[in-house]
Amino acid sequence: METLYTGGRLLKGGWKWIACSLLGSAAADPVVEPVQVLEPWAGLNPGIVALGERLFHDMRLSADNTVSCAHCHRLGAGGSDNLPVSVGIRGQLGVINAPTVYNLNTHVSYFWDGRALTLENLVQGPLRNIREMGTDWPEVLAKLEKDEAMADAFRKAFPEKGMTPDTISRALADFMRSLVALDSPMDRWLRGEKDALSEQELRGYRLFKNYGCIACHQGQAVGGNMYASMGVMGDYFGDRKRPLTRADRGRFNVTGEEEDMHVFKVPSLRMVVLTAPYFHDASADTLEEAIATMARYQLGRDIPAEDIRDIKAFFHSLLGRHPLLRERE
Numbered sequence: 001m002e003t004l005y006t007g008g009r010l011l012k013g014g015w016k017w018i019a020c021s022l023l024g025s026a027a028a029d030p031v032v033e034p035v036q037v038l039e040p041w042a043g044l045n046p047g048i049v050a051l052g053e054r055l056f057h058d059m060r061l062s063a064d065n066t067v068s069c070a071h072c073h074r075l076g077a078g079g080s081d082n083l084p085v086s087v088g089i090r091g092q093l094g095v096i097n098a099p100t101v102y103n104l105n106t107h108v109s110y111f112w113d114g115r116a117l118t119l120e121n122l123v124q125g126p127l128r129n130i131r132e133m134g135t136d137w138p139e140v141l142a143k144l145e146k147d148e149a150m151a152d153a154f155r156k157a158f159p160e161k162g163m164t165p166d167t168i169s170r171a172l173a174d175f176m177r178s179l180v181a182l183d184s185p186m187d188r189w190l191r192g193e194k195d196a197l198s199e200q201e202l203r204g205y206r207l208f209k210n211y212g213c214i215a216c217h218q219g220q221a222v223g224g225n226m227y228a229s230m231g232v233m234g235d236y237f238g239d240r241k242r243p244l245t246r247a248d249r250g251r252f253n254v255t256g257e258e259e260d261m262h263v264f265k266v267p268s269l270r271m272v273v274l275t276a277p278y279f280h281d282a283s284a285d286t287l288e289e290a291i292a293t294m295a296r297y298q299l300g301r302d303i304p305a306e307d308i309r310d311i312k313a314f315f316h317s318l319l320g321r322h323p324l325l326r327e328r329e
């Protein structure tokens, strides 16, 4: 049943991958590897990125000046908040797990249901969300314009437009475009550094390919570039012991099409060792649990504990470096 990805197309049948791994080739083959080297975004303006970084930490972007983007997307900790649902202004609980803000450049769209098509467009989402920052542009502009240093920074970064909703969104978006964690062991291995992966990590990568995880988690971000149903091979939501919520409907909320019920953007696995708990509903506390759930509901099989350990080791090899990301382990 495996549907596999190669060279931009989805192929039925996994003979190519299986042949590769049976031959036991330890070297990366740039032509057929489904995981690709994470590349930085070219051509960013450092002044705009620095302004975006300031805005990302600016609590004036919330109604009562208590919540910044960084409140829920903790950059040192992997870009999410490690909570089942986020906590916004006045201690309000959100409705869905916060994803990381690292490595977003190759994503097909943003949010679990893909309702924002660009990072610029996304910004108004949390800003206006009543449970998150609960404000709006006129309020934010009024506060920021009073700050001479901030207004000046905008005039420097955007000589023509100055401070507007568009330039605020653009600065935040460009800052996020700069959040790419480069040079992970996996990337070094893909570039030909044979010793960059341990034996266990390499075993984990082969299992990840052979089980068919790569049908959905692939490309530079090991995810983020397509949508898929949660529960392809099993009734995930039926088996979950919690009532259905609106957020569980996924892309159905965006398109209204029955076939998009419970369809989500496939999450990137680049930061996954830092961003527990897992899934849009935070139903898995550990990576072991998340891997087992994926095997069961996306691939229709129960996989042995040692394979789960190896796949988890492979996930560690996906974690790259960025100055704002605190090194772990």
Ligand code: HEC
Pocket: 056, 061, 067, 068, 069, 070, 071, 072, 073, 086, 087, 088, 089, 094, 096, 097, 098, 099, 100, 101, 104, 107, 109, 110, 111, 112, 113, 122, 123, 126, 127, 131, 132, 133, 172, 176
């Ligand atoms: C109160 C917590 C909270 C705050 C504040 C917050 N976010 Fe988020 N963020 C979330 C949650 C929860 C989601 C997932 C929402 C969804 O998918 O429906 C999210 C999703 C995102 C995504 C999408 C990532 C992806 O993989 O698609 C980006 C990018 C993002 N936020 C950036 C920001 C920026 C920029 C700000 C500040 C303007 C911000 N967030 C403020 C909680 C927060």
Ligand code: HEC
Pocket: 208, 211, 212, 213, 214, 215, 216, 217, 227, 228, 229, 230, 232, 264, 265, 266, 267, 268, 269, 272, 275, 277, 278, 279, 280, 281, 287, 290, 291, 294, 295, 298, 299, 311
């Ligand atoms: C049919 C597509 C598909 C396949 C195959 C698949 N996944 Fe997923 N994966 C998804 C989707 C969609 C989600 C998000 C589901 C949700 O949040 O409800 C996800 C989520 C995850 C997560 C949680 C990420 C996070 O940040 O919350 C992990 C870990 C994961 N997958 C690992 C795997 C592994 C390991 C395999 C192979 C055993 C696999 N996936 C196979 C589509 C797939």
